[in-house]
Amino acid sequence: MDGFVIAVDRGRYTCVLPDAGPDAPTVTAMRARELGRKSVVVGDRVGLVGDTSGAAGALARIVRIAERRSVLRRTAEDDATTAEGRLERVVVANADQLVIVSALADPPPRTGFIDRCLVAAYDADIEPLLCLTKADLAGPEAVLGYYTELELPYVLIQPDAELDALRSLLAGRVSVMVGHSGVGKSTLVNRLVPEAARAVGEVSAIGRGRHTSTSAVALRLPPAPGGDADGDPGWIIDTPGVRSFGLAHVSADSLLHGFPDLVEGTVDCPANCPHTAEAPDCGLDAWVAAGKADPRRLASYRRLLASRAGEGDPRGEHEPRGEPSAGG
């Protein structure tokens, strides 16, 4: 049987059977020995044998992992020279879209975090979508101004307005949601998939003792009104445990792909230019001076470069707060 992994918990994998229809019970499975050390993650398409009835206590086995069309990774840190930095984790397989959830206020948007997510998305070959929440509290001009050169797709979320724009961008696709604590991600997931009943917390309540899963979970979206009832309505994957995207696994070259507005500015760089602030004759300085890209974008790119080199605070926990703030 073909299965789609929707949750992972202590060596047990929850799978749905795409061929059995949306009302079929989920199947619990374990890895078969022949998989070796290959990890199975949420979003994986797998082959199942054994008891796939979904009855209480039934246990199937995963014997095959289908080739992944995308792999979203993160490392605990940015610095590949440390053990933590080398600890690479696959967050989700086969996602089509990375939904970067950022509040417009309370907490203020952190473009450093968004930039980091964009690098991860381009590296994973997943399309980014900027999802700006709490649009009742502040306007999007500052954030959108920062990304003018990028033509980044975005949606605005108002607490009382319909979610039609977002729903149509999610329909039929597998989308991963990432965002800092307090940006309204759980609130949004609950609006999209009311049955999911994700816990909604308080802004910056540290150690609140809420009992929530920290691993990724895939939630089936309800069928779109007027949509094809038999078609795949799509999935959103909530990632409650992902608070930062360490980028040690991303090469310095790939890092630049997260900044497409800067790429053209490097064509006149000397061979093997590291593009750092100290690099002599780096073309990026002239590019920005000529008004071709926002200087804050160059600063953000160079902050990530420095962070990968082991300089600076990789998780950006001590960054200054601002509107919008640069760290992340």
Ligand SMILES: Nc1nc2c(ncn2[C@@H]2O[C@H](COP(=O)(O)OP(=O)(O)OP(=O)(O)O)[C@@H](O)[C@H]2O)c(=O)[nH]1
């Ligand atoms: N004004 C306003 N407040 C919102 C909106 N969406 C969520 N909130 C509030 O923001 C707070 C945080 O919302 P959550 O949904 O828990 O945020 P989260 O991103 O899931 O954060 P964690 O639960 O920590 O993972 C809650 O008090 C929500 O009621 C919105 O659109 N406008």
Ligand SMILES: [Zn+2]
């Ligand atoms: Zn350069």
